Amino acid sequence: MDTKSRKDYWKKNIRILFILLTIWFIVSFGFGILFVEQLNQIKIAGFKLGFWFAQQGSIYFFVVLIFVYVVRMNRLDKEFNVNEE
């Protein structure tokens, strides 16, 4: 693999990480902690939304984030021909 495609691959990898970790931060630290009181004004069924993010929602998002990462990285690996057999 030449230096240029190596750099491109790494740059795209970092971009994926950056987007996913931003969502990771927003759903947990953002919705569950920093803006919990504002979100608690909104109610869905028996849940105040901020409380729901802190005790349920953030965890569901975490799971989805990892699987999105797996799919995106497998695609990226193929694109740059660095995937494993």
Add this chain to the structure above:
Amino acid sequence: MEILTWTYILVGLSFALYIGIAIYTRAGSTKEFYTAGGGVSPLANGMATAADWMSAASFISMAGIIAFSGYDGSVYLMGWTGGYVLLALLLAPYLRKFGKFTVPDFVGDRYYSNKARVVAVFCALFICFTYVSGQMRGVGIVFSRYLEVDINTGVLIGMAIVFFYAVLGGMKGITYTQVAQYCVLIFAFMVPAIFISMQLTGNPIPQLGFGDTVGDGTYLLDKLDGVLTEMGFNEYTSGKKSMVDVFAITLALMVGTAGLPHVIVRFFTVPRVKDARLSAGYALVFIAILYTTAPAVAAFGMYNAIDTLVGQPVDQLPEWVTNWQKTNLIEIRDVNQDGIVQYTPQEETNEMIIDKDIMVLASPEIANLPNWVVGLVAAGGMAAALSTAAGLLLVISTSVSRDLFRTFVPSMTEKTELLIARISAAVAVVIAGYFGINPPGFVAQVVAFAFGLAAASFFPVIIMGIFSTRINKEGAIAGMLTGLVFTLGYIIYFKFGMELFGLSEQAVSPDNWWFGISPEGIGTVGMILNVIACYVVSKMTPPPPQHVQDIIQDIRIPRGAGEAHHH
């Protein structure tokens, strides 16, 4: 059948299963002992990671902690799951590609220094020992509660079982027993949760029942908020901790999770880089099943306790209360002699004292479930405690045999190394058992701090070792030491300062916490200091040599991971 009979049968069967698996999958080489030969499927590894990760505390105590702290309990829920995102995205794939056996292995090679390796071994051993002592105590408590033996006998039985399969089976044996233990523990946790959710809300899925209505048509959480504020407590859905502290504790737990050596090492056991990524995803699914159910169990438990006890005549309490009063986990005392149970935040007037563990332990009885469910919960609690203890012991033995002996006596044969690994596992079991039987007063408290220490020591140097080619050995050593010393110093000052240095109560009070951050959350600050020290020192000293820069370039590309290999 009696509860005790069911307990003996179910616990006995599960133990026979673990031992059978251990004999069938025993390790024959160091590679199998350290990383199960690198051939574990991502799904199996995900289950094993989940069992390894969820300790007796997750299984027995967490729901109760949340029940009594409400929103503040969220720090554990987010903290102990969010770390897996960091692990999957930032650590697991690269460490798998690196392809050695332990975290100190990585630190030693990446920072081309045996000093850095030894510092890392020291951190790993320190974290694992504090953690495992708590687990052995947990094993003892679970055994004593269910098998009606005393705690020390319980610890001894636990030692014998762990000894058998950790020493004999190594990572290979542990991995497959952990898969079985996960199945036992999740089944045991979910069955009572589903029944209770149905009884209270009519919804069989606890995660949804949590937000559903109870008998009189009001929402469960609204009802809890209302009843608790009426009695003078905080609302269930809002907390007491300051926002900055909740933030710091959550971050320290997340990063600490991703830095725990016994969790990281699990990702060395899968065949490929893509399997390491996928495996972290599976692990979090399996963990999330318990972690999203636990807050529901907490709210159900709190509601049940208030509904069936508070305001009731003291002489007409349900049968489970009388049963559990014998264990001192629940205490009803009629302070004002009016014959009615009152629950208040003030210690002098409160008449209902409930141990946090009861929310899970007594849940089958509270919900009037058949006796076999009680036996099942017992088997689940033991599975949780044993699987975590075994995983930690393995890291300890690997650190000693591989990171210390192999580094300094490189001429040793594979057979000798395997023998040393087994002997150190055996010694570690005995030491952990000793601490389980004679817990130094601080062990229980220190366990909670293992996360802060992992966050402040390991995590930054591993991440920067992967994502920067400029960070060098001087920076890494400075960073690890800064993070560890600062975090340990802060914890010791505020938690043990009164006994150790004769500080006044005023000096260690929360008013003096830096930025309002509690010792539980200080790992976050330690981590930031680690990063700064690491960066500044690296800038002032020469960059790493070319062969190390090549290693870094190599671990960033998935292809060619192969099996975990020797130096």
